[in-house]
Amino acid sequence: MTDAFEALAAHERETAAIAQVAGRLSWDQETVMPRGAAAQRGEEMAAMEGILHARRADPRLSEWLAALEAAPEALTPVAAATVRHARRAHDRAVKVPARLAAEIARVTSVSQGVWAEARAKDDFAAFAPTLGQVLALKREEGAALAQEGDVYDALLQDYEPGASAAQLSAMFDALHPRLVALIDAVRGADAPPALSGTFDESEQMRLTREVAKTFGYDMARGRIDKAVHPFSSGSGNDVRITTRTSPTDPFNCLYSTIHEVGHASYEQGIDPNYLLTPLGAGVSMGVHESQSRIYENQLGRSRAFTSWLFGQMRERFGDLGPADAEAFYRTVNRVHAGFIRTEADELQYNLHVLLRYDLERALVTRDLEVADLEEAWNARFEADFGYPVDRPSNGVLQDVHWSVGLFGYFPTYTLGNVYAGCLHDAMRAALPDLDAALAAGDLSGATGWLRDTVQRHGGLREPRETIEAATGAAPSEEPLMRYLETKFRDLYAL
Amino acid sequence: MTDAFEALAAHERETAAIAQVAGRLSWDQETVMPRGAAAQRGEEMAAMEGILHARRADPRLSEWLAALEAAPEALTPVAAATVRHARRAHDRAVKVPARLAAEIARVTSVSQGVWAEARAKDDFAAFAPTLGQVLALKREEGAALAQEGDVYDALLQDYEPGASAAQLSAMFDALHPRLVALIDAVRGADAPPALSGTFDESEQMRLTREVAKTFGYDMARGRIDKAVHPFSSGSGNDVRITTRTSPTDPFNCLYSTIHEVGHASYEQGIDPNYLLTPLGAGVSMGVHESQSRIYENQLGRSRAFTSWLFGQMRERFGDLGPADAEAFYRTVNRVHAGFIRTEADELQYNLHVLLRYDLERALVTRDLEVADLEEAWNARFEADFGYPVDRPSNGVLQDVHWSVGLFGYFPTYTLGNVYAGCLHDAMRAALPDLDAALAAGDLSGATGWLRDTVQRHGGLREPRETIEAATGAAPSEEPLMRYLETKFRDLYAL
Structure with missing residues (x-):
């Protein structure tokens, strides 16, 4: 037993190290890679994926795992x-035929380009055949993974182990009507103005670095660069984030950074004993998103924190438009009409996700075909948001996810918000003086609580169990919905 | 036969891709890695090396290679x-026992730190035991590789396949007395002044980018960053260089860049058909150095090119000190006393290398023990240069190479200079109007000739054969020595 565990642990440690390298390569690609290197890089990435797949499919794993699973009572919680x-990784690698895995890699490496071109030309028909190919392959992969079970649930496991569509739908169906009603009410009320003027981009980056440190990001084990799309990358002692700047919208830079700092702090905060082990990375996309969202929204967009931020921004940029901290808070949380998920405000964001979740499930289960997707998208959008999609790049073509085969990923965004709502309630109960600290720009209590209750545990517990252990209750959509209703009724005097 | 070659080529292609990734990781480490990531990175690199070693030792290679070597007449030149x-790579991987390879990796990962500390404290005795360990392991490795042959020659193959100490010594022994005599003569003559003043470092970087492009560096397939030590990294379509700036010495930045552009242009210039194959990288350290040195010295420090550079620098920095292009040329080529190889001028550089070559051969062959190394270094230095070493960090502790086990690497620096001398003669014969072009800042003829005759062939020919094919003659030290004597007798009016 001990021999088997030592062999397994050594194998997994090297696999984790190689996975970190592959992740670093992606960071490189999005930040510093010369543009002429793209094709070569594709081949380098494919070679790395091949190595990782072979390691995860290694037949010796079957033996080691069988030996260890035969005596579960002998395993410590970490070993278990x-x-x-x-x-999980071994079964996945073994269940998907090599031919299918290679075909998915080949098709998705091309399809992202097809999607980008179709989006640029606002032409869904130009993307539909390729999307059809990707979908067919992912259905096949899902079937291989599901064996007798549900195909969509099988795909979901890649992002949220242990979750099921039934469980998610129960929460999301409860959220949907209340979100629609709340947004409808807000839309009838007076909206606060946006910021006006332009904001020096170097100064934005200086502020963003300060704010990142304020939220606990350890710059000795990370770095901040600019990229087209903000992201966080890496685990342990090398966790990098990217952000972006817009001269007219400093919130874009600032809240992208705070969001990514949430992801990065999770990775940086994991128990160092789990470094380069299967426990040494965030346990799921949903739990990851709970960290980025609670940093960004429940903390970063709170009345208390924005009152501190208002002072910081006035000091650096002079007059911003809003006359006082309360007006600034309203501007930060301004609800605005729009088509694009990634630009949506805290209130409307989940409605974008629920739309995609329902459509992608229908695609995977063959209740919807690609030929009918654009129409289905547009109908659902207008029903939910109250205005029609004006063009495909503002609708069905806006997100990269499906083009690269990420079916099952979207729901983890809202699941993360749901988890953030649960954690926020528990945090408020544990830290009665939180608002006073936030108003002083002191995040240490909040981030310390998250580190203790969630972050340091890494992959020790299953995703749902991670949230339960932190909050003492089963996850529910109720705290998130109550938080949104309270906040936006107050903001919009409803 | 065809099947065996296809299997071999597919295997080698993936190995080459993974080797590129490992190289990119080193670039990352020297340029952008957070300082807290060092230990984790060590483990990631070790995992990558383990993967590469396993691929090169793969027993299937023995079968494929045996089948192909049995019918050499059936092989195209590229296949051969x-x-x-x-x-070569397979034999190396198989001959060195895994235990020894792991031990070398372990010891050298520590010894670089021990060396750095000893250098900082100017204390050779603090480094000697560790160096002894490294040397013992490298001797053992050399013996495993050499089988019945010469141990030093066996180590040399890692950097200069096909070379032998006997061959190198014949050239170096011919160089040595003539270099000493020439330097002695120069030292008796009046030296030109160095540059004076300070030079804006951002402007230095702007100029260095312009000059890099002038020398043919393709920025769409590369990038220039700052690092403590200038280097070039990567092959094919992702070849990056680093440089450094000093406010008082703009030549440091400029000539470091030109040197690295020589290395990088070689990699960028290889036939795209060889991308990610064993032919898709520079064929040896010596041939590599021939490219960096001919760019840096024979071209970059020529009277013609420096007359153009003088105008560029005056435009950007105003008065530099030297009154005219001729005075500037003399300043660029100023011979100055010093202890440090990497800061040595074109004339004295090789003397530094010959010293190390003789000492490291003696260490490997047990004619010299580590305990006597410092004394041997100091005696040889004073005999060659005419003044004594003042402290270990200016002497035996100055270079990192031996601490990380690079025995056999040093001679490739001077071999590269010898090759550059041969190429320069052939280039001058082929391009009679070269000086007029250089004086106009037009490097296209020179770099085009190098691309055609050397760079595009990558690993198609053996190193020595690569130079022979480009020059039409067997390599000899004579062109280099004649070039140095002509140039410095002229400069110093001897």
């Missing part, structure tokens, strides 16, 4: 979690 | 070169 993660 | 490179 290690076995669980290794089993 | 592929087999040759794969055989």
Whole structure:
């Protein structure tokens, strides 16, 4: 037993190290790679994926895992979690035929370009055949993974182990009508103005670095660069984030940074003993998003924190438009009409996600075909948001996800918000003086609580169990919905 | 036969892709890595090396190679070169016991730190035991590689395949007395002044980018960053260089860049058909250095090119000190006393290398022990240069190479200069109007000639054969020595 665990742990450690390298390569690609290197890089990435797949499919894993699973009572909690993660990765690698995995890699490496071109030309028909190919392959992969089970649930496991569509739908169906009603009410009320003027981009980056440190981001184990799309990358002692700047919208830079700092702090905060083990990375996309969202929204867009931020921004940029901290708070939380998920405000964001979740499930289960997707998107958007999609790049073509085969990913965004709502309630109960600290720009209590209750545990517990252990209750959409209703009724005097 | 070659080529292609990734990781480490990531990075690199070693030792290679080597007449020149490179890497991986390879990796990962500390404290005794360990391991490795042959020659193959100490010594022994005599004569003459004043470092970087492009560096397939030590990294379509700036010495930035552009242009210039094959990288350290040195010295420090550079620098920095282009040329080529190889001028540089070559050979062959190394270094330095070493950090502790086990690397620096001398003669014969072009800042003829005769062939020919094919003659030290004597007798009116 001990021999088997040592062999497994050594194997997993090297796999984790190689996975970190592959992740670093993606960071490089999005930040510093020369543009002429794209094709070569594709081949380098494919080689790395091949190595990782071979390691995860290694037949010796079957033996080690079988030996360890035969005596579960002998496993410490860390060993049990290690076995669980290794089993999941091994089964996945073994179940998907090599031919299918290679075909998915080949098709998705091309399809992203097809999607980008179709989006630029606002022509869904130009993307539909390729999307059809990707979908067919992902359905096949899902079927291989699901064996007798549900195909969509099988795909979901890649992003949210242990979750099921039934469980998600129960929460999302409860959210949907209340979100629509709240947004409808807000839309009838007077909206606060946006910021006006332009904001020096170097000064934005200086502020963003300060704010990142304020939220606990450890710059000795990370770095901040600019990229087209903000992201966080890496685990342990090398966790990098990117952000972007717009001269007219400093919130874009600032809240992208705070969001990514949430992801990065999770990775930086994991128990150092789990470094380069299967426990040494965030446990799921949903739990990851709970961290980025609570940093960005429940903390970063709170009345208390924005009152501190208002002072910081006035000091650096002079007059911003809003006359006082309360007006600034209203501007930060301004609800605005729009088509694009990534630009949506805190209130409307989840409605974008629920739309995609329902459509992608229908695609995977064959209740919807690609030929009918654009029409289905447009009908659902107008029903939910109250105005029609004006063009495909503002609708069905806006997100990259499906083009690269990420079916099952979207719901983790809202699941993360749901988890953030639960964590926020528990945090408020544990830290009665939180607002006073936030108003002084002191995030240490909030981030310390998250580190203790969530972040340091990494992959020790299953995703849902991670949130339960932190909050003492089963996850529910109620705290998120109550938080949104309270906040936006107050903001819009409803 | 065809099947074996296809299998071999597919295997080598993936190995080459993974080697590129490992190289990119080193670039990352020297330029952008957060300082807290060092230990984790060490483990990531070790995992990558383990993957590469396993791929090169793969027993299937023995079968494929044996099948292909059995019918050499059936191989195209490209296939024959592929087999040759794969055989070399496979034999190396198989001959060195895994235990020894791991021990070398372990010891050298620590010894670099020990060396750095000893250098900082100017204390050779603090480094000697560790160096002894490294040397013992490298001797053992050399013996494993050499089988019945010469141990030093076996180590040399890692950097200069096909070379032998006997061959190198014949050239170096011919160089040595003539270099010493020439330097002695120069030292008796009046030296031109150095530059004076300070030079804006951002402007230095702007100029360095312009000059890099002038020398043919393709920025769409590369990038220039600052690092403590200038280097070039990567092959094919992602070849990056680093440089450094000093406010008082703009030549440091400029000539470091030109040197690295020589290395990078070689990699960028290789036939795209060889991308990610064993032929798709520079064929040896010596041939590599021939490119960096001919760019830096024979071209970059020529009277013609410096007359153009003088105008560029005056435009950007105003008065530099030297009154005219001729005075500037003398300043660029100023011979100055010093202890440090990497800061040595074109004339004295090789003397530094010959010293290290003789000492490291003696260490490997047990004619010299580590305990006696400092004394041997100091005696040889004073005999060659005419003044004594003042402290270990200016002497035996100045270079990192031996601490990380690079025995056999040093001679490739002077071999590169010898090759550059041969290429320069042939280039001058082929391009009678070269000086007029250089004086106009037009490097296209020179770099075009190098691309055609050397760079595009990558690993197609053996190193020595690469130079022979480009110049039409067997390599000799005579062109280099004649070039140095002509140039410095002229400069110093001897």
